[in-house]
Structure formats: structure tokens, C-alpha cells
Amino acid sequence: MENTLENKAKFFAQYYGQDVLKASSVQGIHKVGRSFMGKIYHDQYLELKPISSISDGDAIEVCKMAIPYTGRYELLEVRKTSIVFKLPFINSKYQVFPLKSRAIHLETYKGGLGVVEIDQITPIFNSIAIIDYLRSRGYAVPWMGLSVEKLIEYSWIKLNED
Known part of the structure; x- marks a missing residue:
């Protein structure tokens, strides 16, 4: 995707x-809305949170959306583009197995998000809901094939490292 003001406006609308x-x-931080969406300027950007700063509560919500959730959960690590956690494995017959480490990769992997268990990739079928949830909480997530790094390179976003 090209770095144009039209594409930037579409991204901002998210x-x-x-x-x-x-x-x-312009000084300060402003609400993305009609007053600013009418004219997108080259110097405008979104200040977003990196996934590495995800709160425990938001990480739990992502885990609940990613795979069936039983209420037992252990957050192990938050990486630059993934959340590593332990959660019981539940098969299609709803049999619960012991806690296993998994990682939710939030950058696109073969066209979508994935839950990784050892070397096996399992696609997340409600990945759109996860991306929408993270975006609604102000996190930087990939958009239309553009990685977070590319969005930074385009100067559409800056990460709030607080």
C-alpha cells in the first residue's frame, strides 16, 4: 500500500x-474525529501503545477471544508482537488438558493471526475481533498488510513508550 494522504485518512478512521x-x-493530543478528518496533513500522526505494553486485563481479553477460555490463565511474557501465556488446551469435544504455553502472534503470519503451540500454527478464526479490540484500546496493530514498523516508517504512527 502506498504512503498517500488518502490511505493515511483511511488508516486514521480505524x-x-x-x-x-x-x-x-498543533499542541496536545486530540480525538480522531470529524474536525480533524476533513483535512489530513503530513505532520499528523497517531500516538499508539505498543503491544509490548499491553495490560494484564487486555491480554486476558485477547486470550479469551483467541481460544476457548476456562478461567485458568497465566501470563508468561509480552513480546514486541506477541503475547505468551499458559492456558489449558480444549479440544473440539471440550475435553480440558493441562496448561500449555502458547503465543498469540499479533503480526500477520501467513495472512492472519496465529496461536503457536510448539511448532504448530493454529489460525485464530476470530482474529478480526482481536485486532478490533486492540485497536479500540489504542494499541498499534497491522493494517491492510502494513506492519507496525511500516506504519512508523510512513510516519502515520509513533509508539507511546510510557
Whole structure:
């Protein structure tokens, strides 16, 4: 995808209503909305949270959406683009097996998100809901084939490292 103002406006619209808009020409942080969406300027960007700063509560919500959740959960590690956790494995017959380490990779993997268990990739069927949830909480997530790194390179976003 090309780095154009039209594409930038489409990306910004994904964060509509959130206080994440900044510009070098305007002080403070602003809500992405109609007053700013009419004119997208080159110096505007969204200040978003990196996945590595995800809260325990948000990580639990992502895990609940990723695979069947039994209430037992242990967050192990948050990496740059993934969440590593332990959760009981539940098969299609709803048989519960012991805790196993899994990772939710939030960058695209072969066209979508994936839960990784050892070397086996299992696609997440409700990955759109996970991306929408993370975006609604102000996290930087891939968009239309553009990685978070590419969004930074395009100057569409900056990561809030607080």
C-alpha cells in the first residue's frame, strides 16, 4: 500500500473517537474525529501503545477471544508482537488438558493471526475481533498488510513508550 494522504485518512478512521491524534503543528493530543478528518496533513500522526505494553486485563481479553477460555490463565511474557501465556488446551469435544504455553502472534503470519503451540500454527478464526479490540484500546496493530514498523516508517504512527 502506498504512503498517500488518502490511505493515511483511511488508516486514521480505524481509530475514530480515540484521543490519539497528534501533529507537530498543533499542541496536545486530540480525538480522531470529524474536525480533524476533513483535512489530513503530513505532520499528523497517531500516538499508539505498543503491544509490548499491553495490560494484564487486555491480554486476558485477547486470550479469551483467541481460544476457548476456562478461567485458568497465566501470563508468561509480552513480546514486541506477541503475547505468551499458559492456558489449558480444549479440544473440539471440550475435553480440558493441562496448561500449555502458547503465543498469540499479533503480526500477520501467513495472512492472519496465529496461536503457536510448539511448532504448530493454529489460525485464530476470530482474529478480526482481536485486532478490533486492540485497536479500540489504542494499541498499534497491522493494517491492510502494513506492519507496525511500516506504519512508523510512513510516519502515520509513533509508539507511546510510557
